[in-house]
Amino acid sequence: MTESTRPLAGRTAIVTGSTSGIGLGIARALADAGAAILLNGFGDAKAIDELVQELSTSAGVKVVHCPADMSKPAEIAGMFDFAADKLGGGVDILVNNAGIQHVAAIEDFPIEKWDAIIAINLSAVFHATRAALPGMKARKWGRIVNIASAHGLVASPFKSAYVAAKHGVLGFTKTTALEGAEFGITANAICPGYVWTPLVEKQIDDQARTHGIDREAVIRDVMLAPQAAKRFTTVEEIGALALLLCGPNGQSFNGAALPIDNGWTAR
Ligand code: NAD
Numbered sequence: 001m002t003e004s005t006r007p008l009a010g011r012t013a014i015v016t017g018s019t020s021g022i023g024l025g026i027a028r029a030l031a032d033a034g035a036a037i038l039l040n041g042f043g044d045a046k047a048i049d050e051l052v053q054e055l056s057t058s059a060g061v062k063v064v065h066c067p068a069d070m071s072k073p074a075e076i077a078g079m080f081d082f083a084a085d086k087l088g089g090g091v092d093i094l095v096n097n098a099g100i101q102h103v104a105a106i107e108d109f110p111i112e113k114w115d116a117i118i119a120i121n122l123s124a125v126f127h128a129t130r131a132a133l134p135g136m137k138a139r140k141w142g143r144i145v146n147i148a149s150a151h152g153l154v155a156s157p158f159k160s161a162y163v164a165a166k167h168g169v170l171g172f173t174k175t176t177a178l179e180g181a182e183f184g185i186t187a188n189a190i191c192p193g194y195v196w197t198p199l200v201e202k203q204i205d206d207q208a209r210t211h212g213i214d215r216e217a218v219i220r221d222v223m224l225a226p227q228a229a230k231r232f233t234t235v236e237e238i239g240a241l242a243l244l245l246c247g248p249n250g251q252s253f254n255g256a257a258l259p260i261d262n263g264w265t266a267r
Contacts, residue, residue: 006034007247012087014079016070016128017098019043019051021197022147025235026095029243031059035093038083039065062087070098070124071116080131090135093246096125096169097147101199103158103206114161121165122172129176133185142185143246146173147238150193150261154226158210166191170257177255186254188245193261194223196232228263 013030017023019041031037037059039052048065056063064086068075083091099121102113125146136142151159152166169189176187194200200223207218224230241260244250259265 006032008093008243009034011035011092011246012038012083012089013093013095013246014038014083014091014128014132015040015095015097016124017041018095019048019065021199022192022195022235022238023095023097024051025239026097026145026147026242027063027239028055028059029236029239030093030095030246031055031061031063033243033247034059034061035246036062036087037064038079038087038091039063040068040070040079041098042067070128071119073123073127076124076127077131079128090139091132092136092139092141093143093145094128094132095145095147095242096128098124099147099199101159101162101203101206103203103210105158105210106160109160117161118165121162122168125169125172129172129187133176133180136180136185137183140184142180142183143250144173144176144180144185144187145242145245146187146189148173148189148191148257150191150259150264152189152191152257153259153265156222156226158207173257174255181254186245186251188250188253188255189257190238190241190245191257191259191261191265192233192238193227193259193264194232195235195238197235200232226264226267227261228266231262233260233262 013035015027018027018039066082068079148169149166151163152170155163173189
């Protein structure tokens with residue numbers, strides 16, 4: 001992308017859970033479009049330092065990392081102070097992406113796993129949006145992109161907490177859209193089918209155990225079976241959709257839940 005086609009130049013974005021997978025794909029797309037980026041998430045400190053350097057150099061934007069734990073409201077608030085301090089100005093774009101998964105039958109579902117999934121996949125979306133809105137309203141511009149899931153639209157067995165959290169994210173996204181519209185703020189949800197990331201690789205092992213089948217059977221008969229096209233979506237495809245929602249051609253999307261799922265929820 002050349003300087004003249006960098007539609008997010010001068011904007012600042014927080015992308016939660018962006019040290020790997022979909023969040024990193026989105027952070028790259030927004031950085032390439034000119035936005036300064038706060039990366040959030042966990043991982044090896046040296047690898048994250050290298051990632052910050054690489055992204056900042058390749059995109060020619062300011063990039064910082066804040067390891068705030070999205071299950072802790074005080075750390076979410078601290079992440080916004082960190083962004084103001086290190087990137088200056090306010091947060092124009094918030095991508096609520098951090099998420100975890102656990103696969104187990106409802107009667108065996110560990111209560112602490114339920115609580116963690118609701119905290120990170122749903123409550124953190126509320127806490128971060130709550131922190132972002134006052135500045136966006138004051139500046140009369142804001143873009144909020146919530147990474148939900150096809151599991152925000154349909155259920156699968158053994159994913160009760162995840163399905164409940166992602167359905168909740170869609171309701172919260174619509175409410176945010178209604179409250180933000182008069183201030184030039186949009187809020188939309190992206191609902192991916194399966195995307196090949198570390199989260200999915202772990203899930204294959206968990207599902208193999210839960211269903212008592214091998215990895216290939218999980219991929220073929222559990223994951224890709226409900227999708228019309230039997231392929232994994234790439235993080236670059238999700239990044240491109242997030243960029244559309246945040247860029248100049250995205251302003252009519254508001255309160256939408258956008259499947260990017262190879263036909264899964266068309267059934
Ligand atoms: P991933 O495991 O590759 O990345 C998750 C990121 O979240 C990592 O950066 C991790 O460090 C971070 N994270 C985890 N817990 C955190 C916490 N408590 N605080 C801060 N950061 C935390 O996963 P992914 O597949 O890229 O998933 C990203 C989002 O996309 C999730 O919300 C997930 O539900 C959603 N999603 C994924 C798929 C898929 O097939 N991969 C499909 C639909 C939706």
